[in-house]
Amino acid sequence: MLEDKIESLWKTGKISQTIYENLKTWLSLGRDRKEIEYLLEHDLEELKDSFSQVIPFGTGGRRGKMGIGPNRINIYTMMESAQGVADYAHSLGIANFSVVIAYDTRNGSESFAEKVASVFLGNGAKVYLFSSFRSTPELSFAVRYLKATVGIMISASHNPPADNGIKVYWSDGAQVVSPHDVGIIEKVKEHNPIREMDLKEGLEKGLLEYVGFEVDSKYLELLQSISIYPQREFPIVFSPLHGVGNTNGFEGLSRKGFSPLYRVEKQCLPRGDFPYVKQNSPNPENPSAMEEALQLGSLKKAKLALVTDPDADRLGVGVFHQGEWRLLTGNQIGIIILYHLIQSMKAKNSLPKNGVVMKTLPTSSLISKIAKKAGLHVVDNLLVGFKYIGYFIENLPPSQTFLFGTEESHGYLLSPEVRDKDGAMAALAMAEIGAYLDRQGKTILDSLEEIYQTFGYHYNEVRSITMPGLAGRERIQEIMSYLREKRPSRIGNMQVKRILDYQEGKEFLEGIEKEFSHPFQGNLLYFELLFPQKPWEGFFVLRPSGTEPKIKLYLEISSPPQKRPIKEQEEEAKQLASQEMSQILKDIGLEKE
Structure with missing residues (x-):
């Protein structure tokens, strides 16, 4: 019997107490018996890792490989996450509990989103479910716009194709931090019964509402309202790397009037296996993810290449400089945006004296030096994860104004109306800066060198x-x-x-x-x-x-x-x-x- 084999492995020290307990619990719930038997015979290490822990909340929510067990992303861990969030919200006595749910183009994301929605409906929540894939920053915006209690984003961001995940946002639009993340995980570990309601029944009862156009319009209005420079004539290539970036990055650039504007069309296909991205790795931090955009840029004689990751919260940038393409690091993009944001606001006499710039600990100290020289307040001791920037935005005193937040892993934010990094905001900023410098006969790399000459x-x-x-x-x-x-x-x-x-x-x-x-x-x-x-x-x-x-x-x-x-x-x-x-x-x- 399977249970006897597992007990024998535990007694002989081949699996730990934690793995043994997690396997017993999983089997007692009637889950994945055949798959466990297969791994037991053919891949014990995979089985051990799959049951070694309950997948934790990291810097980007619960994220990892899809597969069986509590340390994998699957229908059960997704539903348990949703039930844990619902139980936690109920434990706080929150009235009129409501949830916004979005998802990206990854394999399984849409079905995961629907299952998560069914759990929240089963717990009596009002559910706003996006009618098709959307970006992480728009989900953050939607939580605030719809005055929801919780936001859920089904995505593994820039991870490999085998991964997926769930990001949980609180009512401020930022990803959950302590004590909420700890409280949710504790509820997940209780293995309380999962309550569900069919989506059709949710619609009939008025608990489920599909959203899209109205939220899109308001979010895109916000993107249009953020402007550093007015120049628009500038050749740009854009790619969403098979993700959702067309909904915010390309749409934002189009509405701003940038011209000529080109897309890597084959990477516009919404595909979770990322077939036309080299090594199937849709991470703008990796030069290989930029290759198709740079090739099209050379063909079209573009001067800027902008690439967003699958959930469009990160941005990669290529600059045509002195006859060749040069890729910017995440730090360099943040440095350029902040410097020109400050210069532009100074020229308009609109730089707030109480402005605040935020960065995470591993992010370049040059961010702090630029901000301090401009007389801005700096919060630069933040742990890794944009959720901490979101937390500090929410807890700023009324006398201070958020101006800019960044982390070295290609994350940027220019408005407190969104509480997570926003690849579209960054794309628009870099496009405006590139066009402005081009008018002066310079490139972004020329500007970066001038910044180094000033600050070191x-x-x-x-x-x-x-x-x-x-x-x-x-x-x-x-x-x-x-x-x-x-x-x-x-x-x-x-x-x-x-x-x-x-x-x-x-x-x-x-x-x-x-x-x-x-x-x-x-x-x-x-x-x-x-x-x-x-x-x-x-x-x-x-x-x-x-x-x-x-x-x-x-x-x-x-x-x-x-x-x-x-x-x-x-x-x-x-x-x-x-x-x-x-x-x-x-x-x-x-x-x-």
Whole structure:
């Protein structure tokens, strides 16, 4: 009997107590018996990983591979998520509970959305379900516009095709943070009975309402209202990478009147397997995802290529500069947008004295320097995840005005009416900036060099090491624990001036330990660095990814303004970063990964 085989594995130490308990619970609910039997015989490691934990809320909600078990995205974990949200809302005594649900073009997203809707209907909620795929930022906007209690986005953002996920938003339009995320997971773990109502019955009872045109119109009006420069004649190529970006990115560019405007037509097909994206990886952070857009750009003699990820909350940018295409990093895009936003508002005498700029910890410190020089307030100690920017927007004092938020992983926001990163807003901003500079005979890269000359050169390198499965998670935890306990005085060849441990809430400054307060805990270590090579300085950040089985390393090398050519500084910084990152990987045992 299957249950006996599982018990034997547990008793002989081949599976852990947690895996054993999760398997027993799953089988007791009548789920996936044949699939479990198959994995037991043919792929024990996959079975162990699938049942090793209840898939947690990370930086982007609950996200992961589709498959069986509580550590996979499937119809059960989706419905349990919805039931957990409903139970949590009921526990707070919320009256007139309502939910907005959107979904992207990934495999299974629409059917997942309908199942989630049926659960909320079964729990007596008013449900607003988008009639077809939409972007994550529009979902965030819709929560606020429709005055809903909760928002649900079915998406795995830029993850591989085998993944899907669910993002949960609260009434402020931002993704849930503590205590809501913890409260929801606790309700999920209770395995309360899942209550459902057929969508047809929900329509007949007036509990289900399909939405689209009205919300679209209001959201697109918001996009049109955000403007940095008025120039529009500028050749641009756009691609949604088989995702939803046509609904906000391309539509926004079209309505703004940018011309000529081209699309990568074969990547406009709404396909969850991303067939015309190289390596089927729809992540604008990866140069391979930009290839088709750059090829079309060369054919059409375009000067800017803009690419959004499948749920259109991130933006990749290519700039035609000195006869070739150059890709901007996520940091560089944020730097350009913020600098020109400030310059434009200064010229219009509209820069708020109480304006606030926000960034996450691994994001370039140049963001803070630009904002501070303009007299703006800066919140730059945020954990990774745009939900923290959303939280701080909601909790700004009335005397302050949100101006701009960014994270290095290609996320940007220019309006508090949306509380998540918005690829369309960023696309419109970059298009306007590119057109404005083109009128002056410059490119975005020319402008970036001028910024470096004013503020000093900043180079940021990011490494993502994939460590899949249960063994990978355990190895990542070992690395984090090792550095947390060792508290090294050097990282690579660099002296550590200060360490901030955001999980333990401890600061180590030149060997002296003290506690520091922060609204949120997170498994992140921040090292402030001093380089032996003057005038370079910087920081190093280490954290497990909250959306994929990876450990992420961030290194910044920066200097005050120098008289040397920027190209010379860039080459020196890149060489230094490469050497130091290699040494860091060796020091923590990842040089072969």
